[in-house]
Amino acid sequence: MPPSVxxxxxxxxxxxxxxxxxxxxxxxxxxxxxxIGVMAAALAQEGLADxxxxxxxxxxxxxxxxxxLFGGWVQQWYLQRQYSDNLVARTQDGQIVPWLATSWxxxxxxxxxxxxxxxxxxxxxxxxxxxxxxADNINGWLSDSPDLRNPTAAPYLTDSFESASATAPLRLRxxxxxxxxxxxxVLSQSSQGILSxxxxxxxxxxxxxKPVGSGPFIVEKxxxxxxxxFRRNPDYxxxxxxxxxxxxxxxxxxxWRFFPDQTVRYGSLLTGESDTAYDIxxxxxxxxxxxxxxxxxxxxxxxxxxxxxxxxxxxxxVLVRRAFAYxxxxxxxxxxxxxxSLPFEGNGALSQSSPEYIKELGQSYPYDIGKANxxxxxxxxxxxxxxxxxxxxxxxxxxxxxxSSSFLKPDGEQALQVIQQQAKAAGFDVRLQPTNQADFFxxxxxxxxxxxxxxxxxxAPGAEIFRISWKPxxxxxxxxxxxxxxxxxxxxxxxxxxEQSFDGAERTALYQQAERKLVENAPAVGFAVLxxxxxxxxxxxxIWLDRGSVGEPxxxxxxxxxxx
Amino acid sequence: MVANSRLFxxxxxxxxxxxxxxxxATFTFLVQCLLPGDRxxxxxxxxxxxxxxxxxxxxxxxxxxxxxDQPLGVQYAKYIWAIGxxxxxxxxxxxxxxxxxxxxxxxxxxxxxxxxxxxxxxITILTTVLAAGRDNIWSRLLxxxxxxxxxxxxxxxxxxxxxxxxxxxxxxPVAGGNSPIALVLPTLALALELSGFFGQVVVSEFTRVLExxxxxxxxxxxxxxxxxxxxxxLRHAALPGITLSGWALGKLLSGAVLVEAVFARQGLGxxxxxxxSTRDIPVVSGVILVSAGLFVLTSTVVDLTYxxxxxxxxxx
Numbered sequence: 001m002p003p004s005v006x007x008x009x010x011x012x013x014x015x016x017x018x019x020x021x022x023x024x025x026x027x028x029x030x031x032x033x034x035x036i037g038v039m040a041a042a043l044a045q046e047g048l049a050d051x052x053x054x055x056x057x058x059x060x061x062x063x064x065x066x067x068x069l070f071g072g073w074v075q076q077w078y079l080q081r082q083y084s085d086n087l088v089a090r091t092q093d094g095q096i097v098p099w100l101a102t103s104w105x106x107x108x109x110x111x112x113x114x115x116x117x118x119x120x121x122x123x124x125x126x127x128x129x130x131x132x133x134x135a136d137n138i139n140g141w142l143s144d145s146p147d148l149r150n151p152t153a154a155p156y157l158t159d160s161f162e163s164a165s166a167t168a169p170l171r172l173r174x175x176x177x178x179x180x181x182x183x184x185x186v187l188s189q190s191s192q193g194i195l196s197x198x199x200x201x202x203x204x205x206x207x208x209x210k211p212v213g214s215g216p217f218i219v220e221k222x223x224x225x226x227x228x229x230f231r232r233n234p235d236y237x238x239x240x241x242x243x244x245x246x247x248x249x250x251x252x253x254x255x256w257r258f259f260p261d262q263t264v265r266y267g268s269l270l271t272g273e274s275d276t277a278y279d280i281x282x283x284x285x286x287x288x289x290x291x292x293x294x295x296x297x298x299x300x301x302x303x304x305x306x307x308x309x310x311x312x313x314x315x316x317x318v319l320v321r322r323a324f325a326y327x328x329x330x331x332x333x334x335x336x337x338x339x340x341s342l343p344f345e346g347n348g349a350l351s352q353s354s355p356e357y358i359k360e361l362g363q364s365y366p367y368d369i370g371k372a373n374x375x376x377x378x379x380x381x382x383x384x385x386x387x388x389x390x391x392x393x394x395x396x397x398x399x400x401x402x403x404s405s406s407f408l409k410p411d412g413e414q415a416l417q418v419i420q421q422q423a424k425a426a427g428f429d430v431r432l433q434p435t436n437q438a439d440f441f442x443x444x445x446x447x448x449x450x451x452x453x454x455x456x457x458x459x460a461p462g463a464e465i466f467r468i469s470w471k472p473x474x475x476x477x478x479x480x481x482x483x484x485x486x487x488x489x490x491x492x493x494x495x496x497x498x499e500q501s502f503d504g505a506e507r508t509a510l511y512q513q514a515e516r517k518l519v520e521n522a523p524a525v526g527f528a529v530l531x532x533x534x535x536x537x538x539x540x541x542x543i544w545l546d547r548g549s550v551g552e553p554x555x556x557x558x559x560x561x562x563x564x
Numbered sequence: 565m566v567a568n569s570r571l572f573x574x575x576x577x578x579x580x581x582x583x584x585x586x587x588x589a590t591f592t593f594l595v596q597c598l599l600p601g602d603r604x605x606x607x608x609x610x611x612x613x614x615x616x617x618x619x620x621x622x623x624x625x626x627x628x629x630x631x632x633d634q635p636l637g638v639q640y641a642k643y644i645w646a647i648g649x650x651x652x653x654x655x656x657x658x659x660x661x662x663x664x665x666x667x668x669x670x671x672x673x674x675x676x677x678x679x680x681x682x683x684x685x686x687i688t689i690l691t692t693v694l695a696a697g698r699d700n701i702w703s704r705l706l707x708x709x710x711x712x713x714x715x716x717x718x719x720x721x722x723x724x725x726x727x728x729x730x731x732x733x734x735x736x737p738v739a740g741g742n743s744p745i746a747l748v749l750p751t752l753a754l755a756l757e758l759s760g761f762f763g764q765v766v767v768s769e770f771t772r773v774l775e776x777x778x779x780x781x782x783x784x785x786x787x788x789x790x791x792x793x794x795x796x797x798l799r800h801a802a803l804p805g806i807t808l809s810g811w812a813l814g815k816l817l818s819g820a821v822l823v824e825a826v827f828a829r830q831g832l833g834x835x836x837x838x839x840x841s842t843r844d845i846p847v848v849s850g851v852i853l854v855s856a857g858l859f860v861l862t863s864t865v866v867d868l869t870y871x872x873x874x875x876x877x878x879x880x
Contacts, residue, residue, distance in 0.1 A: 061739070065834075067657030067842060073613025146625045151612030205659040224658070225669055225824075225834035226741060259739060259828045263723060267731040267738040274739070406841070438843040441609040442601020443617070456615065480616030 053250040053559035058540065060555070061265045061277035065258040068208035069219060069228065070195070072151030074459055074550060077190035081552040082230055082254065083124075084193025084213025087115060087134060087172075088184050089240035090461055090548030094355045096184040097241035100129060100194060100214075101172070110179035110502060117170040121238045123196035125212045129238070131166035136197040138164035138174065147204040152191040155468050155481060156182065179500045181507060182464035189461070189549050214238055216249040216556040230254040242548060243556060250559035269535055275560075276536035276543060278553070282411050285341035292535040295543065297551030299530045300354040301460030302469060303345035304408070306401070306453045306525040311485035314381070314397055315452055321522040323375035324399065325365035327426035332367070333418035334528045337411045342531065348524035349466075349515045353547070356463040356511040361519045364526065372426040381427065390427030399423070402433045403455035404440035412528065416455070446483070454483040457530050459550040463511035466495045470518070486523035577867075581860035588856040589647050592849035593640055599843070603632055607656045610842045630656065652853065653846035657839070662850035665835060670854065672742050673824070673831035676750055677816040681809065683755035688762040688805065693793045696767045697774045706767065713760030718819045722753035722826040739828050750827045754819050758812055762805050770801035803870070810859075810866040817855050 066075045070084075089099040101115040121129040141150030142161050160180035167173045176183070186192060199212035210219050216239070217230035231253040239246060257274070259265035262281040268274040269292065280288045288294050308315040308324065315321050334344040345352060347361040376382075381390040381397055390397040401416060408416075413434065420430040433445045445451055458465055458481065471479045472487040491514055498510035518524065532551035536543055543558045545551040596603065604626035608618045627633040631642070646653060652662035691710075695702040729749060730738045737746050773779065774797055782792045817832070824833030832851050839847035 065838065067610060067655075067838070067844070068659065071611050071613070073611075075613070144621055144625060146608075146622070146629060149622075151608075151614065203659075205654075208659050223830065224665070225830040225838075226828075257739065257828070261723075261826050261828065263726060263731075264738055264826065264828050267726065270731060271734055271738050273737060437841040438606070439601065440615055442599070442606045442843060443609075443615065444600055446615055477619070478617060480618065481614065483616070 061274040081190040090188035092547040099240040131172040135164040227257040282341040301465040307483040319379040327372040328419040328422035329367035333415040337415040346526040349518035354462040402445040402451040406437040484523040596845040652850040680754035684758035687759035710763035
């Protein structure tokens, strides 16, 4: 059977035939000599340009220091993107292209994926990157071992994954129980970077400290509380098809420094102590654009959204959910609080950089206090107490918003305060429940009776995030990633159909059907986009954000002009 | 006889030190048991960057790995036994020994704390000797400035110093790591506040001592004003300040937590902030135990110093 999807960069090279007619050969040689000369000159020029790009250490100022150099938190993806390679890569427009796999095929029943692995690639500890190594990684991600389980891959793949195995040294087979079209999207995300199985055997402690991949940089040393030192992998030969050059990185390394305070982070860029810095503060947005090269990527997946607890009153009533959405001018709140540096996102289901995003839904539920009041009257919240708060059966219309500063920039809290004040005019008693990071991770203010709204997000390339956010609780298994506690089996049916469709147009239409249903029923209301911003000195060129994934900074192609 | 009493004093201090450290260890153990939220849940959520309830299988694996499935009494006994053998446990998040985490970071914090202590004393001594007890505007200003300094939050002061002297004037690095030049602003951020406290105590005593007959006698012998102030008055007036130094170390350690975070310096501060925000209890406990140990040590040194500054004081 012909493979239904094949991507290949490998071109078979034919051995030139020996020609007997010497004269003809000489003639041909004379004819092509000028062209060879031109090619040689071009190659020399390219070589010269490449050598001019070599050298220097990128001093990068980052925000948060993770507890481990790999894992499911996006802060860990940024690091992993530098030292590991993925099986496949994803372009900005959503195409899957080769990385460690040069080509792949999918069986007709869409359950067996066969990957051809790039030859002669090694992890930086010398272990070969072969099919077995990759299979070991994938099987570990889906295992119960806390040391190997991958918290990003597992919720996507647990229902469909059966096994991964090496059918030949450079041929990998992934077998699924049910078709799952977003598999390649999932495999292209940085948290699914392939690590050396030899190194993984050292245990979590050693791997957290010094993980080993096959990427363009090697983790040299982690100075806790200060920085991670990466040095260039001199033997790097496995860049993705999305990279701008081949071979090792241009720079000698990266000094990945942790500056949790934004004044220090941006200040270090102003004084020239950093070459590039992450997350430009809102107040410095205009200044940064006038001084530095500024990169921005709006991440896919969910936006930062208000998840409305839909399993009990008051938000078990869709009219009240919609009323809450109409009751505050969320757009103005975001724009004024973030000083125009962060766009508003009215689509609570999907972020605007996801391919399945429906633009018109981005302005859903515009501020309309009249409509909010009418909907609440219709829902039976007709009485008011002395403070103007609506009542139903004697109970006040209480809305407690749980959030953590680790998931929300400082300006976001101001936007919530604006919403709190405006929603009061419609009769909502909005109370903010700021929670510190530790307590939030411990589940404080997130219990079933602790909140009516939770402010959360999950980054992903696109609508495959629906599986994580909206899978209902089935067979006694609670979906912990659904803070809305919204259960809609017809929605789940549409999402599953989309996941099993290999027709691009049909799949997009199905995901968009789910997206419209979600916005219409408002179990989540849009708040703001999530973005990755990076400012770089003008002499540092060709840093790019991996827009096919979730905007991780990529330093592989970066180089200095002039001073290094 | 004197040697015996000194040994007895040291033994008593050692015993009370052990009790302080045990109490700190017990307190941190109780805190981790009493804090809301399941420990295994937090470990999983921090590692995965998620919130929400983990599955039973995930929780069981983590509970077994860290021994959370054992009775609390057993956990406590193992914890105290390990501390008694110098084992502070394993970090839940960094997955390495706490002793290693603390040892790696304690150096820069001690350097910063000592530098701030010395700087605070220098500021106190110079301002007191030059201005205190005089009938001029500087003397009157000194009291007001000391009160102001004592009320300045180090975190706020650190940010102001950073913006003015590093970002605007560029006299110091914004992020100089642990280099000597990068020590200046964090040291000042801690020392200025502390000098306010020291100053108020020392100036009050200094002014009182200035009126003592032996000072008048020294002046009558022809000694210069500065000589009298340095050689005679300061020595008597410094004692309450020295007493404060033991307390100051605790204050510096807590102040360093915030100042290190502002200046992105390595140190126990950053470790403690991260460990607290990720509920990495073994690391928090380790830092508290080491701080308690340091506090006991400093108090002992301070008590010994009394005898040197004023030989009339005997340790009992």
